[in-house]
Amino acid sequence: MKTKFALMAAAFAFTCSFAQENPDVNQKISQYSKKIDSIVVSEKSKMNTELDVIDHQFSEKKITSEEKQKQREETALKYQQIINEKVDAQQDELEQATREIVKNSVLMSHDSIRSKNEAWLGMDGINMKFGDRKNTNDPRYFLRTLDISVSIMGSGLTSKDQPFSFYNKDSETRNTVFNSSQFALRYEAQIGGFKSPVFYRFGLGMRTDQYVPKYGNVFKQENTNLFIDDFNRGNLKNTRLNITYIYIPVDLRFVLNPTYTEYEGVKYLDNRKRQLSLIMGIYGGVKVGSVNYIKYSNENTKRMVERERIMNGINDFVVGGKFGISYAGFKLFVQKDFNPIFNNSALLKKKYGLQFGIEIANLDF
Numbered sequence: 001m002k003t004k005f006a007l008m009a010a011a012f013a014f015t016c017s018f019a020q021e022n023p024d025v026n027q028k029i030s031q032y033s034k035k036i037d038s039i040v041v042s043e044k045s046k047m048n049t050e051l052d053v054i055d056h057q058f059s060e061k062k063i064t065s066e067e068k069q070k071q072r073e074e075t076a077l078k079y080q081q082i083i084n085e086k087v088d089a090q091q092d093e094l095e096q097a098t099r100e101i102v103k104n105s106v107l108m109s110h111d112s113i114r115s116k117n118e119a120w121l122g123m124d125g126i127n128m129k130f131g132d133r134k135n136t137n138d139p140r141y142f143l144r145t146l147d148i149s150v151s152i153m154g155s156g157l158t159s160k161d162q163p164f165s166f167y168n169k170d171s172e173t174r175n176t177v178f179n180s181s182q183f184a185l186r187y188e189a190q191i192g193g194f195k196s197p198v199f200y201r202f203g204l205g206m207r208t209d210q211y212v213p214k215y216g217n218v219f220k221q222e223n224t225n226l227f228i229d230d231f232n233r234g235n236l237k238n239t240r241l242n243i244t245y246i247y248i249p250v251d252l253r254f255v256l257n258p259t260y261t262e263y264e265g266v267k268y269l270d271n272r273k274r275q276l277s278l279i280m281g282i283y284g285g286v287k288v289g290s291v292n293y294i295k296y297s298n299e300n301t302k303r304m305v306e307r308e309r310i311m312n313g314i315n316d317f318v319v320g321g322k323f324g325i326s327y328a329g330f331k332l333f334v335q336k337d338f339n340p341i342f343n344n345s346a347l348l349k350k351k352y353g354l355q356f357g358i359e360i361a362n363l364d365f
Contacts, residue, residue, distance in 0.1 A: 205246075207245045221312060243314060284319045
């Protein structure tokens with residue numbers, strides 16, 4: 001019996017080292033252990049009762065010392081055989097649980113492996129994942145995500161009657177390829193049943209837009225007005241108006257090429273596969289900063305830097321809509337502000353913000 005329990009202990013050592021990866025298997029191991037303990041305790045209790053009877057007979061001199069020893073050995077052997085037979089009857093449960101653990105540990109899919117701490121760089125930008133999801137074979141855990149997204153954008157100004165006239169020569173600011181950025185912490189979950197291709201997500205983030213005047217001009221503020229004018233205090237090196245918002249994005253994501261997987265008899269949308277998705281959303285933000293940066297040189301110094309807070313001409317709130325398309329981690333989008341960034345105190349022809357962007361990083365928790 002000592003040999004059998006040594007083998008059982010070895011099996012438990014192997015099994016328990018992997019059981020934490022699968023709660024269902026861990027539960028089976030626990031149930032098996034309790035059954036074995038119950039069998040051993042019950043049969044040992046019966047054996048001790050019989051041994052007490054033998055000892056009592058010896059104390060009353062009804063049997064000799066040799067008979068006592070012989071009966072005790074026979075009783076111990078009998079109960080050893082009983083315990084072995086009952087343990088063997090339960091061994092199928094341990095073998096089944098062990099087979100599941102070996103299968104999960106050896107044949108673990110690449111998608112499951114990537115649920116652990118990981119970072120990778122590819123055509124879809126920088127991607128990172130932190131933490132090990134429980135029961136990584138269960139597709140339900142991939143239908144809810146928490147991530148941090150980082151995007152860079154080209155921002156420009158348009159008029160109300162020409163909302164998408166981005167590269168307009170009449171614009172008073174440059175339409176630079178990448179002059180703005182935003183990042184957000186987002187939660188995403190599925191809408192409807194497990195096969196639904198529709199997801200919602202919302203988050204909290206920060207957006208920073210930069211506007212650079214054309215033709216060597218700078219933003220100026222005088223009295224209550226904000227305007228663009230010539231720079232006449234030296235040789236202008238660099239200038240930009242930075243506007244920063246705390247914003248809340250709310251999106252709907254529609255999977256256009258859904259693929260499905262079956263787990264424990266239930267069919268799920270497999271959110272681990274590469275997907276082509278359409279994204280539509282809205283956002284709202286509140287201005288937390290607006291700084292005019294000017295760098296120039298003059299006859300007294302080669303490097304003069306001024307940072308001036310803009311007090312007038314910029315609205316405190318921004319609301320807009322977003323439309324995008326994504327494949328795997330590669331995302332392109334356009335977002336348009338519904339209300340003007342600049343108010344009536346700004347003496348500008350174009351006051352509505354328009355951004356074309358690309359998501360360059362995604363950190364998945």
